[in-house]
Amino acid sequence: MSKWVRWALYSLGFGGFAALVFWASLDEDSFIIRKNNNRLVEIKGSSLSGFEGGVLSWRIKANYLWAGRSKYLFQADEVHTGELYNKDGTVAVDHISARRIRVNTKAKTVSAYKNVTARFIKKEETDESKKHVEISAQELRYFGSSNHMYLNGEVTLKQGDTEIYPRNIVEIDTKQNIAYVLSGFMMKSKELRVSANQLVMSIDENKTTIQGGVIIQRVASPTTNEAIDERERKLRKENAMLTCEMMEYENGKETDQVLLKQHVVIRQGDKTITGESALYDRKNNIYTVENNVHLLTKQLDWILTKEQANFKNKEVEKSMKMPVNIQCQKLVFNTETKLVDCSGDVILIQEDKTIKAKRMIFDDKAGKILAKGRVEVEKKTKEKFYCETLTIDIKTENIDAHDSVMSEFLIKKKKK
Numbered sequence: 001m002s003k004w005v006r007w008a009l010y011s012l013g014f015g016g017f018a019a020l021v022f023w024a025s026l027d028e029d030s031f032i033i034r035k036n037n038n039r040l041v042e043i044k045g046s047s048l049s050g051f052e053g054g055v056l057s058w059r060i061k062a063n064y065l066w067a068g069r070s071k072y073l074f075q076a077d078e079v080h081t082g083e084l085y086n087k088d089g090t091v092a093v094d095h096i097s098a099r100r101i102r103v104n105t106k107a108k109t110v111s112a113y114k115n116v117t118a119r120f121i122k123k124e125e126t127d128e129s130k131k132h133v134e135i136s137a138q139e140l141r142y143f144g145s146s147n148h149m150y151l152n153g154e155v156t157l158k159q160g161d162t163e164i165y166p167r168n169i170v171e172i173d174t175k176q177n178i179a180y181v182l183s184g185f186m187m188k189s190k191e192l193r194v195s196a197n198q199l200v201m202s203i204d205e206n207k208t209t210i211q212g213g214v215i216i217q218r219v220a221s222p223t224t225n226e227a228i229d230e231r232e233r234k235l236r237k238e239n240a241m242l243t244c245e246m247m248e249y250e251n252g253k254e255t256d257q258v259l260l261k262q263h264v265v266i267r268q269g270d271k272t273i274t275g276e277s278a279l280y281d282r283k284n285n286i287y288t289v290e291n292n293v294h295l296l297t298k299q300l301d302w303i304l305t306k307e308q309a310n311f312k313n314k315e316v317e318k319s320m321k322m323p324v325n326i327q328c329q330k331l332v333f334n335t336e337t338k339l340v341d342c343s344g345d346v347i348l349i350q351e352d353k354t355i356k357a358k359r360m361i362f363d364d365k366a367g368k369i370l371a372k373g374r375v376e377v378e379k380k381t382k383e384k385f386y387c388e389t390l391t392i393d394i395k396t397e398n399i400d401a402h403d404s405v406m407s408e409f410l411i412k413k414k415k416k
Helices: 003-011 230-236 314-320
Strands: 020-022 031-033 041-052 055-067 073-085 091-104 109-121 132-143 148-152 156-159 162-166 170-173 178-181 185-188 192-196 198-202 207-218 240-251 256-268 271-281 286-297 324-334 339-350 353-363 368-379 384-393 398-402 406-408
Touching (some): 055 091, 073 109, 091 132
Antiparallel strands (some): 178 198, 185 192, 240 256, 256 271, 271 286, 286 324, 324 339, 339 353, 353 368, 368 384, 384 398, 384 406
16 A cells, blocks of 8 residues: 555544444555545545444445545445444445435434435334335435434335325434424325324334324225125225324234324215224224214215115105214224124214114115114104114115014194
8 A cells, every 4th residue: 555545544543533444445546635625535436334332333335435634524426325224233224325425423423415315124024015115305314323314305205105295304213213204294105195294103113193184085996896896886986085183003913003083084975974083994994983973974875786776665765865964972884794883872863853772783785774772763743662673674675663662652632
C-alpha cells in the first residue's frame, strides 16, 4: 500500500475508530485522493459497514463512497443495497437503495435521500409472500442509538396488493418493528379503500390499529359465477361503506379478524346497520355487531330469491316489501349458513305493526323468519297477540304461532 493511501486512512482516524470497517477487496487503484474539493478519499464499488459493541449495526453497498475531512462523516452515491440490523444481529431492514446516503458514525445515524426503497422484515414469518413490507420515500433517517427510523416525502408502505400512502412523516421503531403513521393516510387494495387520522402497525404481530375518522369502502366486485347464491351476487354488485372511530386488524396463524369500535355505521345499497362495536371473523366468515344495534332497510327482499318474490298471501307480500327498522343488542350474520341472528330486546318496526321478541332469526336458506321468547305483535289497529314462538315461512306463505298464544282485540260498540 502506498504512503498516500496509508496517510489518508490514518488521517480519517481508522487506526483509533474500531466501530467502523471498510469491508471490501480493493487494490490501490480503487482509491482516489483529491485535494481540490471537500472529498479527501473516494472508493468505487465497495461496501461500508458499521458496528456497535462488536455487533454489525448497518451495511451499505454503493458504486461510489467518499469521505471529507471529518473522521465521522461518510457519503455514498448510487447505493444499490443496504441493511439495518437489530442489536441481536438479525436483519431489521434490507434491500435499501437510494441516490445518496450520508453516515455519521459519531451520532450513529444513517440518512438516505432521493428515490429511497427498502424492506421491513417480519421476524417470525415463514411465508415469503407475507415476510416483507416494502417501503419507498424520498428521505430515510435512521438513528442507531434509539433504533428509530423516519420516512418522509412521497412515502408508500406495501405488502401484497395493499398499499398505504401516509400524508406526512412515518416513524418506525426498528427494535419493536412497529410503524407509526400519525398524520393521516390512505390505504388501497383490490377490494378496499381505507382512510383515517392515525395508523399503528405491529409488523411482527401482524396487527394494525387505525383510529380517528375511519372510513372504509369496499369496491363492488360483480360476478357471473352461478355457483354463488343469487342474493350474494346481487350484493357484490353494490359498493359498501363503513365508518367508525377505531379499527383493529389482526392477521396471525390463529386469528384473522377485524374489530370496529365507537359509532359503527355500515351502508350498502338501501341497508344501514349501526352499533357501538363490530367484529368480522374472516376465518369463519361471521359478522357480529353489538350494543344498541339498528338495521334499517327499505324492504326485506334481500332474503328472497326470484322464485320467492311472487306471493299469493298479500299480507306476507306487504310485510316483505315494506320498510323495516330492526333494533337489538346483538346481530350475528353467518355468510356460510346465511343466518342473521338478532338477540337482546329485539324490536321489528314496520308502518302497520311492531314485533317484539327476545330473539329473531332470519334464515336465508330455509326462507323463514323465526321470533322466539315472549313474542308480542301489535298492529296499527291496536290488535295484539302473544306467543313464545312465531314462524313466518316465506316459501309456504304461512304464519304460525306456538306456545302460550293469546290475543287482544278491540270490540267497537255500534252507534245507536
